[in-house]
Amino acid sequence: MLIADTILIILLVGLDQWIKYAVVANIPLGGEQSFIPGLVSLTHLRNDGAAWSILQGQMWFFAVIAIVALGVMGYFFWQYRNRGEHWPEELGLALMMAGTIGNFIDRLTQGYVVDMFQLDFINFPIFNFADSCLTVGVIFIAIGVFLADRREAH
Numbered sequence: 001m002l003i004a005d006t007i008l009i010i011l012l013v014g015l016d017q018w019i020k021y022a023v024v025a026n027i028p029l030g031g032e033q034s035f036i037p038g039l040v041s042l043t044h045l046r047n048d049g050a051a052w053s054i055l056q057g058q059m060w061f062f063a064v065i066a067i068v069a070l071g072v073m074g075y076f077f078w079q080y081r082n083r084g085e086h087w088p089e090e091l092g093l094a095l096m097m098a099g100t101i102g103n104f105i106d107r108l109t110q111g112y113v114v115d116m117f118q119l120d121f122i123n124f125p126i127f128n129f130a131d132s133c134l135t136v137g138v139i140f141i142a143i144g145v146f147l148a149d150r151r152e153a154h
Contacts (some may be wrong), residue, residue, distance in 0.1 A: 002081045005094040012098035016129040017105065020114040032118065041118045045126050048112040059107055066104040073097050088147060092140030095133045102130030 027033055027044040035042045048059065077093045080086040106113040115126045 005077070005081075005090060008094050009098045009101070012095070012129075012133055013101050013105070016098070016102035016133070019116065019129050020106065023116040024114060027116075034120075038120055041120055042116050043118045043126055045115045046110075046112040047115050047126075059111060062107055063104070066100055066107070069100055070097060070104075073100070085151065086144060086148070088140045088144030092137040092142075092144060095137030095140060097137075099130040099133030099135075099137060102133065103128070106130075 023042060023044050027042060029044050029046065032041050032043040073093050073096055077090065077097065080090045080093065103113050113128065113130075115128045115131075117128065117132075118126045
């Protein structure tokens with residue numbers, strides 16, 4: 001699974017960077033375009049902080065956190081390799097690594113992260129594909145922990 005997960009990470013990082021490039025090339029900064037009417041709009045924002053723009057301008061902090069997080073995730077990724085019963089954790093770690101790398105590339109090359117997905121039906125922070133990878137990765141890890149606890153209980 002290690003090779004498949006590595007390919008998945010590369011594909012997801014590539015997709016993240018392509019989406020960000022397309023948004024920057026086609027939507028002016030601060031502009032908005034309906035994507036799925038009533039559900040999702042695409043916008044073009046720059047975020048030099050974290051979610052909800054907290055810790056704005058703290059690039060060194062985010063760089064250190066990203067490097068440490070990638071190291072920790074890489075360690076667990078290596079521990080779970082080739083263990084079929086831990087596939088949710090392995091997939092979750094791959095998604096989280098892709099999301100971390102995608103946003104880390106932005107911070108290193110631009111000093112900010114490009115955000116674009118705006119949920120039109122709820123007041124929620126605008127986010128990007130890498131953020132989605134991180135969120136879905138956490139969900140898969142939670143599912144894996146739940147399943148592992150059930151396996152141990154039986």
